[in-house]
Structure formats: C-alpha cells, structure tokens
C-alpha cells in the first residue's frame with residue numbers, strides 16, 4: 001500500500017491519455033459544439049416578399065420572372081413565400097429585391113426552435129449528468145434520464161437559498177477562471193485586512209480563498225498541470241450558471257473554499273488533517289474529497305469525524321471491490337462519509353469504478369464529465385473524482401434550501417434519493433444500488449423537520 005495520497009480522477013486520466021482517450025481540451029469541446037448544435041437561423045434559399053398594396057398580380061409575376069423566383073405559397077398582408085434560384089444566396093437575393101419598385105420589404109423565412117436549453121451556458125448540453133436527453137457524448141449515445149435531474153431540482157429551490165460553503169480538499173483551483181471566480185469563498189476578514197498579518201487569528205496569514213497546505217502559502221493556484229483536477233471538480237459543484245459561458249454547476253448557492261494539499265506527487269496525512277481542520281474551523285458546510293490512497297489512517301479518520309459535516313469521498317478507480325480491499329478515506333465507516341461510485345451516460349457503472357455493497361453508498365455521473373479547466377478553458381474528465389462533486393453539489397442544494405439539516409439527515413436523504421433511483425448495473429454492487437437524484441433530495445430536504 002502506498003502511503004501518499006493520490007487523486008482519484010487523475011489516475012484514470014493518466015492511464016487513458018496513454019491510449020489517447022479521456023481528456024479533450026477546450027479547443028475540441030468547441031469543435032464538438034459547432035458540429036452538434038449550430039442551428040441555422042433561417043431557411044436558406046427562401047424569402048418572404050411583401051408587395052406594395054398597389055402591385056397587381058401581373059406586377060408580381062413580372063418580379064418573380066425577372067428574378068427567377070418560384071412562389072411556394074401566398075401569405076397574409078400581400079406577402080409571398082418564394083424559392084430562390086439555385087446558387088443565389090438568401091442574403092444576395094434579399095439585397096437585390098429590396099430595390100424592386102413594387103416590393104415593400106423582404107425578409108428571411110426564420111427558423112424557430114423549442115426553448116429546451118436548461119440554462120444559457122453554451123456547454124450545458126454536454127453535461128449529461130445534469131440532464132440526459134439521450135444526447136451523444138463523444139460519440140456515445142446516452143440513455144435518457146440517466147442523470148441527477150438538476151433542472152427539476154433547481155425549479156424547487158427557494159428564491160434566495162442560503163449560501164453554502166463547500167471545501168474542495170484537492171489540488172489547487174484556478175480561482176480566476178471566468179466561470180468560477182464568482183463562486184470562490186472569500187475570507188472577508190483577511191480580504192479586508194492587513195497584508196502579512198493574520199487578521200482572523202486562525203494561524204494562516206492572508207488566507208483569502210483557503211490555503212495551500214502543500215506549499216505552505218496562500219497561493220491556491222500554481223498552474224494548469226498541477227491544479228487541473230481541483231479546477232474541474234470545483235466547476236461541477238459551482239460553475240456559474242446562466243452567465244452565458246461554459247458550463248453550469250450543480251449548485252448556484254455555493255462557494256468553494258480551496259484547500260490544496262495534493263501536489264504533483266500526491267499529498268500526505270499531515271497536510272490532509274490540516275486541510276480538514278481548516279474546513280471545520282473556517283465554516284465549511286461540507287467537504288468534497290476526490291482522492292484516496294494510503295492505508296488505514298487513524299489520524300485522518302479522527303479528523304474527518306471531528307469535522308462532522310458531510311464528507312463526500314470518491315470510491316476510487318481500480319475497478320475493485322472496496323469491501324475486500326478498502327479504499328481510504330471513502331471506506332471508513334464514519335457516519336459523515338458518503339462514498340461515491342461512477343456511472344456512464346448509458347447507465348452502466350463506469351468500468352474503472354470501485355464498488356462495495358457495504359462500503360460504497362451511492363453512484364453519480366462520472367464518465368466524460370465536461371467542466372472548467374485552468375486558463376479559461378474546459379475539459380472532459382472521467383473518474384469517481386468527477387462523480388463525487390455531483391453529490392457535493394446536491395448536498396449544497398439541500399443545505400441551501402434547508403439550512404438547518406443535520407449531517408445525518410443530509411446523508412440519509414442523499415442515500416434515499418439513490419435507493420429510489422436504482423440502476424440494474426449497480427444492483428448488488430453498492431449499498432443503495434442507485435444513482436443520486438437532486439430533485440428527490442431537494443424535495444426531501446424541504447420537507448425535513
């Protein structure tokens with residue numbers, strides 16, 4: 001057993017990169033979008049012509065013949081829908097026809113589409129985990145409704161939900177990413193305080209957005225290579241929704257506290273404990289933990305239990321049974337841990353996902369997840385690392401809707417939402433046999449006493 005801690009997503013990414021698969025960067029994401037969803041604004045080769053009131057049938061025929069137009073149908077108010085000769089573009093024909101004496105106006109035959117976009121974030125259609133309508137993801141057709149029902153959950157949320165702080169205990173996070181910068185927790189006392197001074201007396205000087213336990217400073221972003229993982233995880237929880245760019249996070253009432261303890265070669269027990277303690281001391285409502293490794297670590301287990309808030313942890317990516325070969329921290333029997341396996345957009349359990357009928361609680365979307373990546377970009381990543389933040393996002397929605405929920409209530413509701421959303425691929429594999437559901441969770445949270 002290795003003693004250092006590894007992240008759970010990067011293992012898959014690294015392994016699959018060798019066979020040139022899992023990660024596709026923003027450039028490619030753009031290409032896919034252009035292919036899939038560039039919908040034309042009007043019917044090419046057709047125009048709607050409005051004739052002058054004084055125009056006779058003869059005048060109209062003359063105009064059509066002169067311009068090689070073919071009438072498709074009459075429309076009210078002296079208008080006609082016409083077909084243009086092959087090779088003449090709609091724009092060119094329009095420019096020409098407006099000069100005809102008996103033509104009042106010319107306009108394209110516009111196309112209208114159902115308003116089915118759940119938000120105005122252009123990549124939201126890639127986020128099958130939020131709303132799966134069977135759309136293809138990197139060439140793989142999805143199974144409709146294999147998702148967490150995020151739009152349905154959002155429609156249940158109160159107008160001004162409570163702000164929820166989720167500690168992302170991970171690598172660093174690109175806090176200047178345009179889709180994330182509005183979702184980063186700020187330590188007000190330090191932000192408005194004195195430089196080089198520990199204003200809030202928490203033992204950390206100028207800890208504006210969290211802390212970098214790995215490098216022992218307040219700089220929570222080093223570079224893309226070091227901090228891509230935490231940036232991707234954070235976007236799934238908290239990317240700005242309806243801001244016209246990129247992706248949508250699961251929760252909108254959430255701020256990310258950045259607690260970096262993993263470097264290029266992993267992180268240590270000592271730093272993980274300090275990160276968990278920081279989360280506790282500085283008001284985090286939940287913690288996302290897309291990492292694992294090591295052996296049975298009593299010191300870490302104690303810190304997690306002392307934190308007491310929901311501690312959402314990835315089940316791991318070894319395609320192994322955690323009941324036989326435990327994966328920490330997800331395998332601890334601590335009451336505040338929710339351990340998460342991964343599901344694909346087809347409804348199958350991801351082939352890399354760990355499982356365990358007693359030690360893995362729920363599943364969540366984790367195959368080909370589109371989210372934020374450093375440098376204002378976006379990337380696909382796969383792993384139980386990506387499934388875990390879907391659950392953290394749901395927990396944030398629940399606490400935003402019902403701030404007084406206890407940790408045990410949160411866990412019970414999350415597990416129930418999965419138990420009532422069973423998938424054949426998870427039967428006999430994980431405790432609940434199902435995938436988490438945001439709609440059911442928020443509904444239950446609102447009803448809880």
Ligand SMILES: [Ca+2]
Pocket residue numbers: 130131132145146147148149150
């Ligand atoms: Ca759905």
Ligand SMILES: [Ca+2]
Pocket residue numbers: 190198199200201202203204205206207
């Ligand atoms: Ca401080």
Ligand SMILES: [Ca+2]
Pocket residue numbers: 190193194195196197198199205206207
């Ligand atoms: Ca300060």
Ligand SMILES: [Ca+2]
Pocket residue numbers: 121179239240241242243244245246247248
């Ligand atoms: Ca966005």
